[in-house]
Structures are given as structure tokens and as C-alpha cells.
Amino acid sequence: MADSQEANLRIVERHPVVLDSYLPYGMYRPGGKGGGVLQWKVGQSREMFACLADPSVAPETWPVLLRPEAGVWRRYDISMSELTYRLLADESFAEFGTAGLINPPFFIRA
Incomplete structure (x- = not known):
């Protein structure tokens, strides 16, 4: 993550308008x-x-932020593990994850 952040900082230095995507x-x-x-x-x-x-x-208390393309940041006061679950299973997160694209698990009795 540190390498990614350093790359983002270099981009912002070259193109200050990119800082707008981090507002507010x-x-x-x-x-x-x-x-x-x-x-x-x-x-x-x-x-x-x-x-x-x-x-x-x-760090484990930091909120998660999600932003659709050309949208605004959405703040979620959840853990990273809960975010992972929601991306996979919660259809209210379908815009960012795979929920709703995959059939729910089911079991057939033998």
C-alpha cells in the first residue's frame, strides 16, 4: 500500500487537479x-x-471509503473483513462488488 500511496503522491505533484478526487x-x-x-x-x-x-x-478503526467513478466518497464505519463480506454477499454493495452476480450457496440433501 505504501508504494501505491507514493505513486499517487507523485501523480498529484505532476497534476494538482487530481487532488480534487480526494475531497472533502x-x-x-x-x-x-x-x-x-x-x-x-x-x-x-x-x-x-x-x-x-x-x-x-x-488503523483497524479507520473507516472504509468507496467512490464510484465520477462520484463522491461514501463512508462506511466497518472493518476490512466486513467490507470483504459485503462486497461478496450484500446486494447494497453491488455497485462495488459481486453481490447479486453470483447465486447464493445451497445444499441438496443426499
């Missing part, structure tokens, strides 16, 4: 003051996945 939170800068968006994935549909990093609290 701003971009997380390691070693800087305060928190911000710590992006960790861009999906195939250009949706963005991130944490709202805050060095003053434990």
Missing part, C-alpha cells in the same frame, strides 16, 4: 499532520477503495 477529506500524507484518504485499490470500473487514515487512532 484530502490525501493522506505519511508523516504529515492529520489524516486523509489512503487509497488502496482502483477497480475495473474505475471505482476507488480507500481508508480514511488518521495517525492518531489505531
Whole structure:
């Protein structure tokens, strides 16, 4: 994730307009003051996945941020493991995951 963040910082230095995609939170800068968006994935549909990093609290408490292409950040106060579950199984997250695309599991009695 650190390499990805460094790459994002280099892009912002060359193209400052990119900073707008981190609004209203701003971009997380390691070693800087305060928190911000710590992006960790861009999906195939250009949706963005991130944490709202805050060095003053434990990382496992950082909220998850999701942003559809050309959309606004959506904040979820959930853990990464719950996000993974929701991306796979919760149809309210279908815009970002595979929920609804895969049939639910079922069992046949022998």
C-alpha cells in the first residue's frame, strides 16, 4: 500500500487537479499532520477503495471509503473483513462488488 500511496503522491505533484478526487477529506500524507484518504485499490470500473487514515487512532478503526467513478466518497464505519463480506454477499454493495452476480450457496440433501 505504501508504494501505491507514493505513486499517487507523485501523480498529484505532476497534476494538482487530481487532488480534487480526494475531497472533502484530502490525501493522506505519511508523516504529515492529520489524516486523509489512503487509497488502496482502483477497480475495473474505475471505482476507488480507500481508508480514511488518521495517525492518531489505531488503523483497524479507520473507516472504509468507496467512490464510484465520477462520484463522491461514501463512508462506511466497518472493518476490512466486513467490507470483504459485503462486497461478496450484500446486494447494497453491488455497485462495488459481486453481490447479486453470483447465486447464493445451497445444499441438496443426499
